[in-house]
Amino acid sequence: MKKCVVVGGATIGNYEFVRKHIHETDYVIYCDCGLSHMEKLGVLPSLIVGDFDSHENPHMDTETIVLPTEKDDTDTVYAVKEGIKRGFTEFMLVGVLGNRFDHSLGNLAILMMLEAKGLHGMIVDDYSEITVLSSGGKEDVTDDCKFFSVLAAGGDAHGVNIENAKYNIENADIITNFPLGVSNEVPKGNTAQISVSQGRLFLIKVFNEGEK
CATH class of the missing domain: 3.40.50.10240 (Thiamin pyrophosphokinase, catalytic domain)
Structure with missing residues (x-):
C-alpha cells in the first residue's frame, strides 16, 4: 500500500x-x-x-x-x-x-x-531519516549514510546490540540520561545490524551535514 x-x-x-x-x-x-x-x-x-x-x-x-x-x-x-x-x-x-x-x-x-x-x-x-526500533526489533544500516545514532525513546532500552559498525556493543543499556549512541559509523563495504531486546530506540541515519 x-x-x-x-x-x-x-x-x-x-x-x-x-x-x-x-x-x-x-x-x-x-x-x-x-x-x-x-x-x-x-x-x-x-x-x-x-x-x-x-x-x-x-x-x-x-x-x-x-x-x-x-x-x-x-x-x-x-x-x-x-x-x-x-x-x-x-x-x-x-x-x-x-x-x-x-x-x-x-x-x-x-x-x-x-x-x-x-x-x-x-x-x-x-540531513537524516529517523525511525523507532522497538523491543525484539532488528534493522540493518548500510554504508550509504555518513553516521548513525541510537538514542533511548520514551524510556531506557536494554539488550542493545550493534554489530559490524565502527563502534560495537553487546547486550548494552541505552538510557535516557546519557547519549551513549551518538555518531557511530558503518565502515565501507559493511552493513551494521542494530537490535534491541527491551524498550525503544530512535534510530537516526545521517546522510549529509548541511550540503544543499
Missing part, C-alpha cells in the same frame, strides 16, 4: 533530499503552513488540514479539513490520525523538525505513537 506523507511547516532547506523520499503514488497531507513547501516540493496535496492560523486557506479544489484553533491535537497529529483512519500503515513526516523545539519533540512522539499501534513511521529532515 502507498504511504501517507505528512508535510508540516518547519523549515526545509534541502528540498532535493526530501523530494527523493516522496513518490508519485504517495498520499500527501499538507498541514496549515506546510503549504508553503508545496511549490518547492513539487507535489500537490491529496488532503489539506489545518486551523489556518499560520497560513491562509488556499481554497484549492482539494479535500480540506478546517480545524478549530483551540484543540488537543496539533495539526500534524490530527493529520496522522486522519491517515490512520483512512487505512494507511506507513507514514513519513517532513517539515516537522526545527523552528519550534516543543513541536519538534511532539512530532518525535508521533513516531512512538505509530510504533505503539503497530504502524511504521519515519521523519525526514534536511
